[in-house]
Amino acid sequence: MELRSAPQRRKPASPEPSQGPCVASPSPSSPSLPPLPPRISRVLYLDLDLHHGDGVESAFFTTPYVLTLSVHLHAPLFYPSTGALDSSGPSNPKAQGAAHALNVALEPGCAEETLRRVFASCVERLKEAYDPDAVVLQLGVDGLAGDPCKEWNLNLAALGYAVERVLQWNRRTLLLGGGGYDSPNAARAWAYLTSLGRGLPLDTPIPPDLPSAQYELFAPSFTLDVPEGYMRDANTEETLRRVEKTFEVCEDKLRTRWKRVAG
Numbered sequence: 254m255e256l257r258s259a260p261q262r263r264k265p266a267s268p269e270p271s272q273g274p275c276v277a278s279p280s281p282s283s284p285s286l287p288p289l290p291p292r293i294s295r296v297l298y299l300d301l302d303l304h305h306g307d308g309v310e311s312a313f314f315t316t317p318y319v320l321t322l323s324v325h326l327h328a329p330l331f332y333p334s335t336g337a338l339d340s341s342g343p344s345n346p347k348a349q350g351a352a353h354a355l356n357v358a359l360e361p362g363c364a365e366e367t368l369r370r371v372f373a374s375c376v377e378r379l380k381e382a383y384d385p386d387a388v389v390l391q392l393g394v395d396g397l398a399g400d401p402c403k404e405w406n407l408n409l410a411a412l413g414y415a416v417e418r419v420l421q422w423n424r425r426t427l428l429l430g431g432g433g434y435d436s437p438n439a440a441r442a443w444a445y446l447t448s449l450g451r452g453l454p455l456d457t458p459i460p461p462d463l464p465s466a467q468y469e470l471f472a473p474s475f476t477l478d479v480p481e482g483y484m485r486d487a488n489t490e491e492t493l494r495r496v497e498k499t500f501e502v503c504e505d506k507l508r509t510r511w512k513r514v515a516g
């Protein structure tokens with residue numbers, strides 16, 4: 254697997270470490286921002302961290318103007334145990350924030366193919382239905398292969414795909430960090446994902462002029478890539494169809510409520 258490469262350029266990057274478990278930390282947003290809309294009235298908060306984005310979700314339970322969409326592992330005893338597929342916000346269907354806290358609850362072993370599939374069948378369709386003015390993309394990287402969580406099997410290209418797709422929506426976009434507990438891989442990921450956000454995709458070799466103690470952290474590959482491992486993806490066709498059927502209903506509700514009036 255190859256990351257997007259730009260052999261003519263190599264930019265050093267030093268993302269800040271996160272401050273605690275899965276705490277979002279800011280990184281630069283896209284340089285080629287579309288013009289500000291007259292008023293930002295709808296924000297999509299898309300969370301790709303391994304863990305459910307329970308804190309942000311609950312913070313916006315009272316409003317329909319922020320749609321939270323968390324793609325995460327939901328398994329018995331796995332922290333924080335919230336974010337089931339059928340959980341979509343306040344239980345009262347007449348509450349303002351009802352059906353605006355959505356959850357793509359997945360099984361262990363999620364790899365690139367699964368993430369790409371749910372991105373197309375759930376995330377992109379929700380975005381079309383909600384039609385946000387701005388997007389906040391939380392890039393937790395604890396779902397990468399090799400993370401000490403040992404739950405998902407994503408490669409770095411999968412997260413790069415997500416970033417590129419979101420940027421192609423051409424909305425005001427803010428990229429955030431998140432969880433990620435293998436430090437060299439987190440550094441790889443945030444350097445690469447930030448480079449996509451800047452429109453300057455990094456080359457894959459780790460710069461050999463780093464101090465040797467830091468350079469050796471990137472052994473044995475000394476590349477920016479984080480490849481998939483050999484974990485079985487437990488997201489079967491049945492699992493994914495169940496998720497997609499749920500999201501078809503969510504999409505219909507959103508499309509009806511948020512259809513923009515021409516002119």
Ligand SMILES: [Zn+2]
Nearest residue numbers: 275302304432
């Ligand atoms: Zn996490």
